[in-house]
Amino acid sequence: MNSKKLLLTSVFGPYGVDNKYGKSLGMQMELLDNQVTRGQGVHSPRQSYLSFGLYLIAENISIPTTVLDFPVWKDFIKELKNGYTHIGITFIPPNILKVKRMCEYIRKHYPKIEIILGGYGVVIPNLEKIVPFDHLSNGEGVIWMRKFFNEDLDKPLKHPVLKNPIYSRVYGINSEPRGSVLLTGVGCKNGCSFCVTSHMFNKSYLPLLKTADDVFNTCLDIEKKLNVQNFMIMDENFLMVEERAKELLKLMEKNMKTYVFVLFCSANLIKKLGVDFFVRMGISRVWIGVESMTYQHEKVKGIDVKGLISELRSKGIVVLASTILFQEHHDYETIEKEIKWVNSLDSDMVQFMNYMPIPSTTLYKEMKESNRLNNLPYEKQSGAMELAFEHPYIKNPKQHISILKNAFKSKYHYSGPAIFKMAQTALMGYQQGVKELKKQKEYNLVWNSESLKYEVNENWSEDSYLKKRIEMIKKEALRYRVLLKTALIFSPNRKIKQEIKILIKEFSITFGKMSFSDKIKSNIVKMMAIKESFIEKIWKLKGYEGIIHQPPMIKTVYRE
Ligand code: SF4
Structure with missing residues (x-):
């Protein structure tokens, strides 16, 4: 009999409120209301998502495992009484004080339990000086856990069957979640200098569902079990494996399956594949990093982004454009121009996010080398608060918060509610x-x-x-x-x-x-x-x- 027993948990709530363990700005568990439809008040669609990676790991190891998602403190300490030998906690840097409290409590009351930390929070340098733990799981979680527990690395991946989102509420009305999630791959080979996803996986892409058959069969399985046809694809650039995407479309057409997908895709890849392909694939919403008017990233270079967004929308594809504020060339004038520019693209939604030198990224290294990091506490490094570096032009931290907030407001007033x-x-x-x-x-x-x-x-x-x-x-x-x-x-x-x-x-x-x-x-x-x-x-x-x-x-x- 296996004597090991694993608890996988997210950090404890409440989320999005100011208290000893967290700052409210940008820290609630809703992606849309938090960083996309912020400031749209009653119009803002309200949705929350599961900690997907925990379920993927739990499905793919063989020891008894429990996943605890969104516990409050009382739930967490109650669960610890159930005889675990290992506890894995996933977290992002702004939740550092929460994970610290959880680990200190485990050490004090259950000193024999081994603590494993995972998620993007593990990139924090000298983490051991802040949080007591035993192991850091970096890279892809299933591989790490299988190696750690001496399990078969070659065992085929079992995809979790999850209802998504957890709740869905518009104008005060709750509706039954209509979708699921596909975890098709992690990482991205584009290596944008600020991108922690890409750097965490060494600027490479690791497919989890390797072939079109894998993806299609997973959709079939989830459809059968949950009666859903809508899938959010958690993958930074799913379509980058072009053959997999093309084959998937052929399979759907052959079987007359009209699955619907929400995904991320770079502008250059949309151009390459064409909007008609997107329509046939059933991509209902695409998240495009348009980043900046004044400094063009490879993925948008030479592309008429406004024209592309217009074509996508005209063919029924909702566009969420994302942009980064407080890049190094932004002064008061250019940042306003940048905000106006992204609003003028007339996408359905915009994500505004402050420029963030996240540890492990090229941007972080460059700023560290030039002594420009300002030691902003990690609990404030959410991308919605003051900057974590000395900005050359906009130095007042209060303005880092207010300019961002006003950007959301300006999008709302320019385009109206996302709905x-x-x-x-x-x-x-x-x-x-x-x-x-x-x-x-x-x-x-x-x-x-x-x-x-x-x-x-x-x-x-x-x-x-x-x-x-x-x-x-x-x-x-x-x-x-x-x-x-x-x-x-x-x-x-x-x-x-x-x-x-x-x-x-x-x-x-x-x-x-x-x-x-x-x-x-x-x-x-x-x-x-x-x-x-x-x-x-x-x-x-x-x-x-x-x-x-x-x-x-x-x-x-x-x-x-
Ligand atoms: S394309 Fe997107 S996911 Fe890929 S490295 Fe750039 S920002 Fe990151």
């Missing part, structure tokens, strides 16, 4: 799709899976796969439609109000009048949003930017 933009994108995608089908028929166009283009072919037949995809985009658009009246009521200014009115009309022209049941739904959304905005005001009176939701604690036991 409105996504509804617009879905409608455009549907309209364009219908035109595309007509064009195919008129000109005998057929999809060529090698050239990734529509080409004239005398053996034309109806593109039933694209037709199915377009039906799905239609359903998505109609889901947004019931939210638009509420988006209108809470719109930030007259210009946006006008744009939402036009969109509502456009929906009526395209789909006819709203059904009776949709009218009822629309009214319910309105009432719930009014209630939510009232609750939000109470949170604001307490000094918060908005409502902070805490994910529920989730305990999963593998092999008792």
Whole structure:
């Protein structure tokens, strides 16, 4: 019998509140509200995700393992009583004080337990001087754990079956999560100087689901078990393994499976593969690092980013553009220009993040060598607070926080709520799709899976796969439609109000009048949003930017 027993846990909550163990800014467990739709108040879609890596590890080792996700302190110390020999804690640098408290408690009350630390927090130099621990798991977690516990390294990877997100809430209404997650690979070979993901994996990419068959079979398995078809792909650049992506599309087409994916992709790769390929692949949302107007990274060099975003949106693909503020060439003038530029790209959403020299990256090394790091405590290094280095032009830490906050505000006032933009994108995608089908028929166009283009072919037949995809985009658009009246009521200014009115009309022209049941739904959304905005005001009176939701604690036991 195996005498080892492992607990894998995330750091303890509550999250996103200021206390002894954490700073609130940027530290709540919601990616969108935290760093994308921040400042959009009642419009902000609220979602929280699991600590995916812990489940992947638990599935792929053989010792009894428990995963504890989002425990509060009481849950954590209660769980420790269950006779563990090893505890693995995943954390990021801003959670340093939380992991310190957890490890000190384990050492004091359970000195025989071996502590393993993982996650991006392990890049902190001289971590042992801050936190007591026994082992650092760096690199890919499954390989590390299998080596550590002397297990078979060649055993095929078992992908976890996880509902994603944990919760989903819009305008105060909770909806059942409709998706899952695919963990297809880690790392990235692009090696951007600030990127910890790339540096953590030595500027290389390690596929977890190596072939298109692996990905497709995982989708089939998850669909069977959870009845879902939407997948968030946790992989910095999934499409970079082009053959895997192309083969995956062929498999989906052959089996008439219209899975839907949300993923990250660099602009140069989107250009190379083409937007039509994205449509057929069912990519509903893409996250593109546009980074900077004034300093062009390789991945966007020479690309008309605005044109690309416009084409993606016109074909129904929601674009989340991300940019970095306080790069070294930014002074007061250029940073404002940069913010205006990224807003003018007219993506559905923008992630603004402050420039961060994270340990292990080239940027960190360069700044350390030139003595420009300023010893900002790790708990403040979230990318939403003051800078961790001496900026050549913008030196006041309060401005590092306020310029970032105002950037989100300016996006909201320029483009309106993300919900409105996504509804617009879905409608455009549907309209364009219908035109595309007509064009195919008129000109005998057929999809060529090698050239990734529509080409004239005398053996034309109806593109039933694209037709199915377009039906799905239609359903998505109609889901947004019931939210638009509420988006209108809470719109930030007259210009946006006008744009939402036009969109509502456009929906009526395209789909006819709203059904009776949709009218009822629309009214319910309105009432719930009014209630939510009232609750939000109470949170604001307490000094918060908005409502902070805490994910529920989730305990999963593998092999008792
Ligand atoms: S492309 Fe993205 S994931 Fe890859 S190194 Fe650059 S920032 Fe990191």
